[in-house]
Amino acid sequence: MALAGAAIGSLVAVTVQARDHNDWPEAWYQPPKTASELGITSFSQSPYLDGRDLPPVVERLPDDPVVIEPYQSIGKYGGTARTTIWDSWMFFNWEHALTVSADMRNVLPNLAESWSLSEDGRTTTVKLRAGIKWSDGVPLTADDFWFRLVHVWMDPEMSPITYRLVQGCEFVKIDDLTFQYVFPEPNPMFANFFAQYGSHFVDPMHFFKQYHPAFRDREELAALVEEEGFVTWMSMYGAFRGWGNEDAVKVPTLRAYKVVQRTPTKMRLERNPYYFKIDPAGNQLPYIDAVDAIILLENSQMIAFQAATGQLDFTAFTLKTQDIPLLKLGEVKGLNKVHIWNRVHVSDVAIQPNYNYDDPKYRELLWGKGERRFIRALSHAIDRDQMNEVIYFGRGVPSQVTAHPTSRWHEERFARAHIRYDPDYARELLDELGLDDVDGDGLREYPDGSKLTITFEYLDFETPKAITMELVRDYWREVGVDMRLKSVERSLQSERARSNKMQMTLWHADKVTDILFPLVPDWFYPHRSGWDIAMWNHWARYYQTDGELGEEPPPLVRNLQHWGDQLREATTEEHRTKAAKTLLEAAAENLWTIGTVGQAPHPVVVSTRLKNVTPTGIWGWDNRWTLSYHPSTWYFDDDDATAAQSPRDSAARNLHGEDATALRSPRDSAAGNLQDDDATAAQSPRDSARRNLHGEDATAARLPRDSAMRKLQRKDTTALQWSRSGTRP
Missing domain, CATH: 3.10.105.10 (Dipeptide-binding Protein; Domain 3)
Known part of the structure; x- marks a missing residue:
């Protein structure tokens, strides 16, 4: 067997390019250290868990907990994050056996302690960290990975056509923590797939086997399907499983947060008391205790307005480049912080x-x-x-x-x-x-x-x-x-x-x-x-x-x-x-x-109280948006939370200053106005469609002359400076 490090090297560039994010912790590029490696011997938990009927934190953590280095500082426990249903993913991001480094060039261990690739490229061997537990306290074992591959990926009812990247795969269990994926042909890139789509490779077998005909009498299962309001056991399984998200309240998870309540308008998540990661001071992560996610579906304009007025602690998923001027207006008023990341897409369209x-x-x-x-x-x-x-x-x-x-x-x-x-x-x-x-x-x-x-x-x-x-x-x-x-x-x-x-x-x-x-x-x-x-x-x-x-x-x-x-x-x-x-x-x-x-600019908006969020990053599917930036280390500094605590105050109501007409078209005027260094494209956009690019009111294309924006420019041009910089963020 080749060593894990050698396998990692085979997947990434031999010559590492210069990093564009020099302030990121070095640990974000490397396999994570553990408590024993760093000499951490005592552990702490959030006061949110005090008084609950739980084992001591040392017993809930793995035998040798994973240590995550925050972006800037050791955080504080407490608080409830306000976000949207899409952006809630950014808080409870997936936990896979393997994961992706911050620069998207390496595959790193996560739930796994190590992994290796055979010389012929046919066998990937994975060894899990000892003592990791699901959110209900049941240990994570090789059986959870076996169950997902054999009884979901390869089940003839659940998956009539086996996905090509796992066709012919044989699961070999070596012991409770060690297992292999063996392919009939070379599959040396399987670790990449395992890292990126890892949430689709593990299910809590102790929970899901009650919903699977391989483990339950079909008549009993049919009655349960009817009782739960589904048509088939596959649809019931899928509803509980979600898209690798464990969205249902009853489903155990490995992530930092667990769904505890869901209604048509809101989803609430609370910290997972068995989460397997700590910070360098021995504090069990995450720092933030709960997440309230409002369900606005795809009402992106409403989400942009709420982000601009400080009503949300983290917003990014549905925001667009055109929203940046509106969001920056909120930053000028002290209602939020607007970070400009770059989308991973080589073409937005x-x-x-x-x-x-x-x-x-x-x-x-x-x-x-x-x-x-x-x-x-x-x-x-x-x-x-x-x-x-x-x-x-x-x-x-x-x-x-x-x-x-x-x-x-x-x-x-x-x-x-x-x-x-x-x-x-x-x-x-x-x-x-x-x-x-x-x-x-x-x-x-x-x-x-x-x-x-x-x-x-x-x-x-x-x-x-x-x-x-x-x-x-x-x-x-x-x-x-x-x-x-x-x-x-x-x-x-x-x-x-x-x-x-x-x-x-x-x-x-x-x-x-x-x-x-x-x-x-x-x-x-x-x-x-x-x-x-x-x-x-x-x-x-x-x-x-x-x-x-x-x-x-x-x-x-x-x-x-x-x-x-x-x-x-x-x-x-x-x-x-x-x-x-x-x-x-x-x-x-x-x-x-x-x-x-x-590679377009993408707005990532955080409340003034949310800390440890990197101001620069790559936004997209290839790195699961925030996964590599460790949202479990984000925390609230309530000394800097005035705007966040009163999102509907006068500053929010007067976001656009003396002339609030811009609120009627949040993507229009500011978007056009940012180009006053060379406004040719905005002033003569060729035809009516381009003149109406940002809305039905054709003044959107002429907004360098918009009164509200001119007032803003005279008062504070901070919101506009990013667009005139000579370098991309």
Whole structure:
């Protein structure tokens, strides 16, 4: 067996790049120390747990507790955090056997004490830390991992098609704390998958076996299913399990917080008395005792307002770049602190043509005689520099979809491929395809004279998708391509994407770091279909089922699928690099997706009393947002909490000063006003759609002259300074 350290080294860049976050603790990049290694022999608990019928804290902690170094200082116990249902994830973030380092370059032990990879890449061995317990006090053992793999991942009722990354996997239990995942073929990147998706690899067997037919009489189980109000045992299991979140009140957890109450409008979490981590002073984490999460679903404007007025202690998930000016106004008034992180997405909007769409003429345009010219034309028609200024205040990076800049496989030429704004060249390519304006309405038709209209369906969530696509629609119309936008809600997006009904759609381009790109290279070849990936469902199903379902892809795509397998299975860095570069080169040449602007500024808003939150970070799925920044070490300093304690006071009511009209459109005026160093894009945004970019009132585009904003600028320009800085945050 190779040592764990050697296995870690095989997964990350040999030459570590300079770190952009020099104030992060060194411990965030390394395997965590334990109490015995640091000489910690006494332990403390929160007074919140005093008087409860619990064993002493030393008995609730593992044999050798994990020590987490806070961002700045040892914290204080106490308090209830106010947040939203989405942002509550940031507090009770997942606990996996393995985890990801802060720089997204290393896989580190977490619940596991160590792990190793066999020389042939087929066997991953994991050893758990002794004495870790579920929130109900039951020990964590290898059986909990066995149960999840065998009776969920591979159960024929729960998972009719076994997920490809665990197909053929055999679970070998060595003892209560040590086990192996053994694959028939090399799977050296399994540790990455185990780290990122680790919450899907462990369930409290002692709890869930009562809901599984392998452990309970089916008649008894059917009665329980009916009693609980479900149709099948699978739906009941899924409801209790959640999306790896243990959302149900009754389900034990390993995380810092446990759900204790849930209503249609609120979820309350309280500290897990058996949480396995401590700080360097021996205090059991977390510091904060409870979390109250309001359920606002996707009302992002209301969430932004509450964050700006100090009504929430942590907000980030549904915030967008356009919210930053409003949020900064709250910071000027002393109601919050606004940290600017950068999103991990190499493109906030990755446009996905559907190569398997049920329209022969459209498919021929995308893939057949079009020879990729149609997609290249659409890419060259997009003015990404203007988009960057109008939407991102010039702080994003125009890019195609490729590996993240932190990746050892990143090349700038891949990111810049076919990205030049050149509408004349775009028109030339479209002319070559015989897409002429037959009826003189300024829009092109197919060579047979029929209308060429692209229906673009999308879910407007997380990144500024709607605003981006309004611009793209107008850019494409300028070269004669008619595109109709259709915003859909979440369930419809999922249904239509999976059923191959979307002609064109989008998502943000995450899963592009070295942790996830080798495992789920969604943007680079068809290997899965889902609600977020709808480019090539039929080709993906053919791949997933070894040709039993779906549609055989063209030879080029089959070759890419081969290289995708090689990327995942390669046991040498040389072979892995060749596979990665082959996929990235093909994506740059063929433009499977069309990128826009990425690495954009993302607002992370905290109350003035919340401490130990890093002011700089990378926001996104690849690092599970805040997971690597240890939210269990966040704490409240009530000496600096006046604004947080009275969120509806006069300062909040007068957030915008003497002229509160800006409250009627929180994303409008300030967003336009931040660009007064070069307001050309805002002053002449080409047409009505761009003039109305931030709302129905066209004054949004002219906001350098807005009275409320001019008053703010005269009083305090602190809120605006970040956008004029010469460097990105």
